[in-house]
Amino acid sequence: MAELKNPDRNRPAKTDFPWWLVAIVAIGLLLAALIAASDLYSQVFNAVSKGVRITIFVTLTGFALASVLGLAIALMGLSGSVVLRQIARFYVEVIRGIPILVLLFYIAFVGAPGLVWLINAATAPLQSAGVMEEMLVRDLSLLWRAILALMIGYSAFISEVFRAGILSVDEGQVEAAEALGLSPWQRFRLIIFPQAIRTILPPLGNDFVAMVKDSSLVSVLGVADITQMGKVYAAGSFRFFETYSIVAYIYLILTIGLSLALRRLERRLRKAGER
Template sequence: MQVPPTASRTKADFPWWLAVAAAIAVAVAVFVATNDLYAQVFSTVIQGLGITIFVTLVGFSLASTLGLLVALMGLSGSIWLRQISRFYVEVIRGVPILVLLFWIAFVGAPAFVAGWNALTASLQDAGLLKPLHVRDVSLLWRAIMALTIGYSAFIAEVFRAGIQSVEAGQIEAAKALGLSRFQRFRLIVLPQAIRTILPPLGNDFVAMVKDSSLVSVLGVADITQMGKVYATGSFRFFETYAIVAYIYLVLTLSLSLALRALERRMRKGRGV
């Protein structure tokens, strides 16, 4: 009996890789729970999960806001704003995230403190403000700002491409209806652009989860830093970094699956 093409295609499309990955994840979880050494490593490393999530969520939110602003500057009618936007995107995208992290932490933060103290010198002399010191700017927020600036350039290009994918005729029709620029963007452009923007924006979010591990070079107590401290003190490098890799894999795979489900839902919503 011949198998219908639809049935064979459905069987072939079954995510066997996901079933295997889920089985391995469950097996590893059971092993960690029943092994005293790995359970101790896990309990130590997992303490940095909150910092990892905080850095990712705050950094990505700020990067998306800044990226949208840069994208709108690049699409504005002012040649100066367009040139500033292009300069920002090209320069920031050309600097590695790790280098940017060091620059913001050890050059940008001291420069900001010096500038702030210079601007508020009169208020400080009057006793209304206290002088700001470099140590007052936490390494956590220096790391977040570095990720924000680094990812905003990539996200700006995502927003720009998504906005430009909207047909010009619809914008002209909105103008004819008397909608303001902000109303055209909120009601016409953004709802359509978000369908194009969402997949690459989701990829950037998953990438930031992984790149958040870079904050460990500043001593920020994320998952990687907690693993580094434990491995250095116990010399259990294999066990420690196996657990660190496992946690990141669970995080990134879970986010990727959630984003794919959201994309499928949006396709069904528009009848694709």
């Protein structure tokens, strides 16, 4: 069998000119010119782009909440309590095994009514006193149900990213910090997390980009994101090729722009770690 060789093994990274990026930018500019010159594509773009704000809001909010929950689950999985470790492992294994689309439907139509019932049960005395009104299922919008589903679905994956990053920190440094009298929170904040973030950031960035794409699943609930706006326009105009070409174009702008920003951040962290 022929030996596999890496052509970049002995080549400095600076000589690897990003021709792929040049090609993407050229194609993107060509498509932008086509959209500007064509009344049809301009009309489709204006209709579909109305969902960009919702897509960005769903992605940023869902990812922020998933990161907080994922970090909490990761810390539970690394705690000294066997009960917390078992709960964390149970959560991760169950949630990772459910497809995001199924989880979306479950949270929207099963979890949301259950959550409303719990809130009403917990606030029953306040409702009896007239301080607050009884919460209805419809008070929890489909937008927030979708965000909750993405938060729960991605928190299981993000928790494993955090766990691997924390475990990558040398145990000797943690023991040295403990010998200096630092509290567990100080050890985590000053020693563990600053070193773990360089390991965590690349896979965390991949999950962020993936959530941008998976946010399109909220369209099945009628949330007016990019995909939903495209579906509505295509159903009314029968311009399926033009519509979904624009939808794909907008998603590529978001994901590639985000990927480039994350790569730049990774390089800055790598340089800071080498100093």
